[in-house]
Every structure is written in C-alpha cells, then in structure tokens.
Amino acid sequence: MSIQVEHLYKQFRVHVRQAGWTGAVRSLFKREIRTVEAVRDISFTIPSGEIVAFLGPNGAGKTTTIKMLAGLLYPSSGSIQVAGYVPFEQKAEFKKIMSLVMGQKSQLIWDIPPMETFLVNKAIYEIEDRAFRQTLDELVELLELEELLTKPTRSLSLGQRMKCELAAALLHRPKVLFLDEPTIGLDVHTQEKVRRFIGQYNREHRTTVLLTSHYMGDVTALCDRVLIINHGKLLYDGELDMLTEKLTPYKLLEVQLSSIPDISWDAYGELVDAKEGKVTLRVPRERIHEVSSRFLQQFDVRDLNIEDPPMEEVITLAFQEDAHVS
C-alpha cells in the first residue's frame, strides 16, 4: 500500500475576533479560543501507482489532510503511512520520495529564473548529473519549458509558473505526488495541458498521485476513484461512475422531434425542457430502455441522446451531508 490513513483527526485552536473597533479592543484583553475540527475520523488507502481525486467544497478539510500526508501538519490523532514512512517524522528519506505542489504557493525562487531553483533541488535531493539531465529534458519537452527556464520567475504568467512548479516538484522523481489545486486560476487550455501531463506522468512512472481540485474537468479526465469530503468527514470513497449511479438514479433523455406534440410527458419522465423541437426528460435509470423505445415507436424521432447528468450536479448532491453515499 502506498498511502494508508486510519482514523485521522486534526483540530485547530483559533482565536475568535469580533469585527469593528470594540471587538478589536475586547480581543486584546479577552481572547476567545475556539476549537475547529478540520478533519474528523478519515480512513482510506491508496495502492501505489493509483491516481485519486480529493473532492470537497472550500474548507472541507482537503488541504489539511494533504498537509498531514506531506508531513507539514501534525495529526491530532490517527495514523498515516506514506510509502512505509510516517510523514511527520520528517525523515529525509521520506522527503526524497514524495513531492508536494500547492497551486496557491510557489516553491520557485521569486526573483531569479526557474533553472536556479531546479539546480538547488538537484543538490538538495542529491540527484545524479545524468538522471537530472534526463529528467529535465523529459520535463522540458512534456511541459514545453524551453523558453521559460531562463526568465525570472516573477515575470512568468500563472500558467507558465505552474508548469515550472510541476517540473521543480518532479525532478527527483517522487514516488508519491500530492497536488493541491494544481490548475487553480489557469485558463481552460492550460488546465487541459497540465491535466494531460499529470495523467501521462502517472501512467509512465507509476507515481501515486493524490490531487485536490475544484474543477470537475480535472477529476473526470484523470481519476477513476474519488474521495469526497465535507466538514472534515469522508462521505464517499469509490469509483466516480458508481457515485453517479448512486446519487442520480436517472439519466437525461434528449429527443429531437419534427415538432413537439401538445401532450403531457408525465408518462415518460420528468420534463426538463421542451423547445425548438427538442424535448429533454429526466428518466429513471431502469426505465430508460423502455422509454426510448416508446419514443421511437410513437414519434417521428430525428435524433435521440441518452446522457448522465452533469458531473457538477452529482458532486453538489454528494456534498450534501444527508446524501448518505458511503
């Protein structure tokens, strides 16, 4: 097992401050401390080589969990093993086989070109000259970095910087990769590129990848398995397709007709939309075959399309705690 997490908890103690003048003064004399439970009893395992997405709304506990896995945060209780190491023990051997990329933070040294950071990482991770050149060449080609290497980091665009961040994180060929919102703020085209790179890298090097993202595109393109977390609790752990079936027991049936007859659609399914000859219905999964064949028999059908509901909708449902998906 590459990553093994058992009954993980993390509590933070935070100072509560009231807004405004009086609140600010009051907090000088009396500090109110509140305990926030960021992660509550999370357990999961990820076999090596797998790529898994961590989903959840803002503040769900995704980043906190990733930070514990990377050894940055000390768990309040529970156990973590990553490739046989306990992350918080801060062993150099552990740090050499893992890597962390945070979309909102930079490891590149700000005022000098990315290549300088790469060279520092080469020394720190004790990468052999040959291995370094080979890895760098590969990353430069895959991520199209050639022209970026010698420009000061601060002059790079967000997308260019992110590609260099990924390269910096992969130079030592980590076995485990933690990606915290790697595509945040990127345009659709760059998102797609970064995504394709991560997928390809995972396939070629059998790197275990755990990624968090707000973009469904990242998840559907890269991962078969998702972990859904909200309010610090794990709500779902399993295949993405299964989640769709569980949460949305219907499919969307789109039928293009020569003209829309003025009838009630209740016998077929729940009407979503009917305009310009196109009828969209929500039909229970078990009835989809029957309903579509009835359409073909009874109407002049020009085109018929069966789709799963959009992923965003599924996830929104999954985030609701009463969804009981696990």
Next chain:
Amino acid sequence: MFRKYSVLLRMKYVEMFAYRLATIVWMTGAMVQPLITMMVWMNIDPDQENAFIFYFAALIFVERMTSAWDVWELEREIREGTFSYQIVRPFHPIHWAIAENIVYKALFLVILIPAWGLLAVFIPALRLDQISAAQWLLFFCALLLAAVIRFLFSYTFGLLGFWVTKVTALYGMFEAVSLFLSGRIAPMSLLPPFLKTISFYLPFRYMVGFPIEILTGSVQGMDIVYGFGWAAVWCMFFMLAVLLLWKAGLRKNQAVGG
C-alpha cells in the same frame, strides 16, 4: 553537504544581484545611525575625537559583519505559508539562511575592507599599525562568534513565528535593549557601571561590542577569556533554543494558506 552549500551560495549570490539596488541602499542606510552617534560623542568629548572615530568605524564594520535579518524573513515565510516548501524538502531550512548570511557578509567584506584602507590614507585615526597579531586573531574569533550568536538570536525569534504571528514586534523590543547593551549607542567603557555589569552577562555585548573592545584594547587579559567564555555559553544556548523550537514549532505549525 559541501556541494549543497556551494549550490545554495551560488543561488543566493544570483539572487542578491537581482536586488542589487536594494542591497546598496540597505547597506549605506545602516551606516547612518552609527555615524550620527559618532558625531554626537565627538561633540560631547572633543578630546577623545580619534578614539570615537576608530570605535564607530569599527562598529560599522562589525555591525555589517554580524547583523542578521532572518527574523523578518522567517516571520514572513511562516505567516504567508511559503515556509511549507522549506519543510517538505530534505534539507534543513536553516542552511538556506546560513548561506544567505555568508553571501551578503562576503559582499560587505569585499566592499568595506578596501573602503577602510582608502579612508585610512586620509584619516590617521583609522590606521591599524598599533594592533598586534594576537589582537587580530582574537578579534576575528570574537567577530565570528558574534555573527553566529546574532544569527542564532534572530533565527530563534523567527521560529517563535510558529506561535506568535507578529514576532518582529517582540524582536524589536529586544533590539532596543540591545542597542544600549551591545555597545552600539556608546562604547562599553562609557556605560554606567551597573549597565556594564549587566551587559557582561547578557548576550548583546557578544553580538557587537566584544570584538571591537578587543581591537581597541579596552578589554585585556583574563577579561578576554571570560568574554569568550560567556560568548560560547550564549552561542550554545541559542543553538539549543533553535533546535528545541524547531522541533516544537513543527508540531505547532499550521502551514497556513491553501
């Protein structure tokens, strides 16, 4: 280790030149306060003019060789969360800070030594022909120790950033005390006796004043031995402090920010 350091030193060197203007402004800016203090003392006691010129010139040199800014860097990095990347890499963050200190201080050294030589041509008070070889040796040892203590002092406070968000405010308070007790406002010999006694036991004298005293000859014989003894004690104290605060701080770390 040696290879890692050579790469870090090179990187810090490149980085320093990316900020070349800031470095120069910062360096010259730091000379203003001792120069003004020097003029004040020369005005108070004109008979000692030459002694003051020598003392404060030496002060500027020692000040540049020992001053540490790590508390500001660490506070910012911890507060903004970029320190996380230092923690996850397999090399203790203190080495980055040490490398930076070496690079900047080497730069100051190559600027200040010729500058001193040039000024000594015109200002007889700055000539160094009275200083013995033994004094030089002791001076450089004391200077090195001073740089180490001041660096560790700054780093200790920086690590407190794991607990206190604005740790530089606390540091500023100690700096204010240090200004008087380290010999930066007045030579040690001019301090009231009780302050002199206190400063003997506190770390501040060994961050700035002690090496200058060796150079001017105002500390002699066994007092030099005691001085080195206390400097060594403080050096070890702050080493231990850094070690313990690092361990405890990591447990406290909130690794702020997405």
